[in-house]
Amino acid sequence: MATNQFIPDSATLLDIYRRAALLKANDERARKVIVSGQLAMVYYPYRGQEIIPSAISAALRDDDYVCTIYRGIHDMLAKGFPLRPLWAELAGRVTGSCKGKGGPMHLTYPPKGIMVTTGIVGSSAPIANGLAWAAQVDKSDRVSVCNFGDGAANIGAVHEAMNLASVWKLPTIFVCQNNLYSEHTTFEKMTGGQNVSNRAAGYGMPGVRVNGNDPVEMYAAAAEAVARARAGEGPTLLECMTFRFYGHIFGDDDAKYMPNEQKAKAMENDPVPILRARLISDGIATDEELAKLEAEIEEQINDAVQFALASDWPVADDLRFDVFEKEIAA
Amino acid sequence: MATNQFIPDSATLLDIYRRAALLKANDERARKVIVSGQLAMVYYPYRGQEIIPSAISAALRDDDYVCTIYRGIHDMLAKGFPLRPLWAELAGRVTGSCKGKGGPMHLTYPPKGIMVTTGIVGSSAPIANGLAWAAQVDKSDRVSVCNFGDGAANIGAVHEAMNLASVWKLPTIFVCQNNLYSEHTTFEKMTGGQNVSNRAAGYGMPGVRVNGNDPVEMYAAAAEAVARARAGEGPTLLECMTFRFYGHIFGDDDAKYMPNEQKAKAMENDPVPILRARLISDGIATDEELAKLEAEIEEQINDAVQFALASDWPVADDLRFDVFEKEIAA
């Protein structure tokens, strides 16, 4: 469906890899830091889904909006969430972007348009429309990207939001990251029609199912949706097929509900190394250049983790602040 | 789409008219009784939509379930709600089916499978699924009919219910009575895709748009959906095109939001007299026979209204009862 104008050029593919490499390294570090006991948190690994936000973000501007979910750190990093306030928030420190009040499930960073991270399935969608409405009233050409999962496609909020976006012709891009599981339940078992993108037609909006692990397909679909939205032609639903490698919550035993072969096969097709190999074989970058890039990323993550763990904890009195504009009386 | 086996025969057409005539007469009486000041109530006229439930009910059994909405007295009468407890409830008397506690928006009559009437848009759908689930576990071949409006198609509960019905293959029949308005808002203005039945495909269930004012088309579609449900083949969505003649709430000035021509044209094509004429021209019944039938209906309504207005009012102490199985202590 993608016309040539939306095929990513070499620079764009490299940009996508730069983001994906950061996402991959950060997820690996998060799990390592938890296993090592340096940091205790409820963590939703996104490993395996890196290409989706990396490709989408390559088609976005800093001033575009993103709303995402508990499994959303990949969406945030790809959009430019800086590592220090991110890691400090994960560590629950005052230097965290949310002063330690929000935590991993509510990371927020308005300077890069990362406006809402929700822990409620589907609730990113109605709010993303509001950001899109604001862009429309502003007469700006900003777009609002709304991330949610395959399971979220069946909850009421997402339905209401897609219908409203269609009738108001909002610049909302609905990104369903279909990793084939909702917690422990399979996509087949909970999805009437066995497909999310097909539902778009019912709202009179375009819907496409793409291989979310393929940077070319993913970028082309995203760029086309962004172009439509900027042109005032309304919303698009993108169903991005992917897989999550480490279960729902890090530590859950996915063998209880997931066939080993399915997981093994998905991990064999790990999209990040595949893109890396492609950049080299296509002569877009050399192994050395990419190794250097990856080393820099590790350094940045080292710095952020150290910054986070060295930062101060919030104090009880902080609870009185940020409830309302005016603090609660002591 | 209707195969011959579902085309109504003469007896069925007469049966449909018998119901439709009752519905029409009862709506006219309700409005008259309000205008005359005999009875004060918030009333949602259904005049113009009679054929839909009359045709559907002709395809149902007494032990099938129906859930409906504030604008639902036509659905109830067609399913067999007796006139005396209905009118007594409208009048708020202890002899009402709900002892005067529910009123017009919550009429209930389990002996005829009329299980829930809701005042919340869309909320008939999730509950109708539960009745269908019960039928499924019972291994009975009962079906569960869920009525809602065109505006309700855009609320979350209906989306969740249609998806669940599809994945559980429930014998639920979703009946969207599309009268082109939601309170004062037009169908076009609030409906992405400008069509409700098309959304069924997204859930993997059959969806059809039918002329709800045509008894043959309406009956055929309903009978086919009922047959599928009884055979364990799952839910169907029926979008039944129709029109309401007297605004949202009786008394509201629909000229404020509805073009006169649109309303006039709809009233010219009043489906009940059209069916009446057809029965006569097709030799299914004579004018005299139908006049007699209509006179009997007027008599039954007279009796019910008199019964209602002569019945006792509930007393304050009744508030302690029916909150829980055990009454609240005085």
Place this chain on the structure above:
Amino acid sequence: MSDTETQTIAKQSARPTVTILAALNKALHDAFAEDAKLLALGEDLADPEGGGILGVTAGLSTTFGDDRVRSTPISEQAIIGAAIGASLVGYKPVAEIMLMNFTTVAMDMIVNHAAKLRFMSGGQTSVPIVIRTMTGSGFGSGGQHTDYLEAWFAHVAGIKVVAPSTPEDAYGLLRSAIEDADPVIFIENLPTYHNATSFELPDSSHRVPLGKAAVQREGTDVTVISYARMADESRVAAAKAAEQGISVEMIDLRTMAPWDRETVLASATKTGRVVIVHEAVKEHGLGAEIAAVISEELFGKLKKPVKRLGGAFSAVPYSRPLELAHAPDAERILQAIVDIAK
């Protein structure tokens, strides 16, 4: 009706002509004219749809345009979500949830998001929205159209709740709610929309601060605390009590959350006898918190235990005699005043 028209009519006639509905409509028009960042959305809200089912928003979409004032599909989660999203980036949406019982389909948006985003984001974002909603018994609308649910929202940190009982307060509270930096639930009592109780529409500078109760009648024997329609009933009861020689101090709370401890405790200290009245079910209603605080703060100083009147412990019934029995009224409030004054 334009405000000048209304005012002229008001001046000409001896009887009050200004209703809460007219005051709300003017408040919206004045606020939208002053601040281009205001938006409005809700079902049947724009003029092609009649400017609201009862006309509260009449004229807004015509005057301020379809971009800013929009009718919506029947999708309360989408309505509140859209308001929240726009509010995160500089707009001040006034959303309507037609009836308060319908907030039940949007509780996630209101409670988990509108009320909490400021805190969860560490103050990086805020949600300056107003959620207008109608409710109240009296019209026989039954169990799903008339609940008062203010106690639910008062229990949630991060959202405010107000309810006016006069045209002046309707205007002043709505203007203040719109100007507030945090989300506000604005409750309108539907059955009394058309009661004309004022002579003139408030001036555009009129404000009523959130969190400040109104002492509508000073007294020394008994303090009566209420709001919304129950304030009307309490005013009547207080006047009747005066005829019997009982001096009632009548407090209209106006803001349920945060409620005005200072005014309430000062009055309770003076009278030592307190009656709290609301239409919501008595048990676990707003009166519980107020009674608990008064009993704790004025321990040993009260002349009588705090008395609470509220809706009966049942759904709101349809039948007229039952509906009348469900909510408190002037007669039962007077009885409570007389009893506690003994």
Place this chain on the structure above:
Amino acid sequence: MSDTETQTIAKQSARPTVTILAALNKALHDAFAEDAKLLALGEDLADPEGGGILGVTAGLSTTFGDDRVRSTPISEQAIIGAAIGASLVGYKPVAEIMLMNFTTVAMDMIVNHAAKLRFMSGGQTSVPIVIRTMTGSGFGSGGQHTDYLEAWFAHVAGIKVVAPSTPEDAYGLLRSAIEDADPVIFIENLPTYHNATSFELPDSSHRVPLGKAAVQREGTDVTVISYARMADESRVAAAKAAEQGISVEMIDLRTMAPWDRETVLASATKTGRVVIVHEAVKEHGLGAEIAAVISEELFGKLKKPVKRLGGAFSAVPYSRPLELAHAPDAERILQAIVDIAK
């Protein structure tokens, strides 16, 4: 683990091995075995999905079949609606809303329908369902996963609310909730699921009546009223207080709605000093109603004003020190006991 296995292990070991989770699982198995009309539904609830994300429903679908025990899509309105519908025609569904904050997307089904259908139908229909839901702070799940919202439901006529703090009560209350003719919200405190506090799983005849509190420790100086995890904290505080010579009567409410006035008022009459503790935000929480009733019923008889401890007035924070500061704990409860005993 089968109950006989668990019991043997329990007998062998000196330390208790039975958890609330195991008791709940046995209660469900026993109830389903005894009554073929029981159904269960919820997200990840059946065995192919692991028998619940924490295994509370493990084994049910295998033992009782996919017709009766079903995993669902993420559709809480559809979940509660399906439970309501089936309950209208003779079934007794046990629905799970994974976390209590997610009841916010199903409030219409719970409040406008489950709680009201019996009344609005004039008693023609009833809704004998149980809604199991988990919540509670301690795991750093933050603002949208840990709220206690029992006060909302207590304010609604037609629905009951319970929350166990021991394996025995978990078993006995769940069996009673399932057998009850009306809807019951059954709150499970997630962070203490695995605390092993009993030696044996309750016998299948064990029941705990709804509406009856447990006096877990008799005392004469101070009455402490709590429930759920706060009952654990209160037990610790009561023991510490005893060391300081303060005799605490510790009441675990067990049922929040309708709460046990008789037991509470009897104890308050005896001690004249009452501390109420819950994890939910203090303001407008369950403690408000209880404090209001005690203050009214025992006016002039209390030695000290009723003291309430509850969650801080904010969303539940993520950061560990903030999360610990948000909810009451044994230390602060002890402090309150000492203060009120003075």
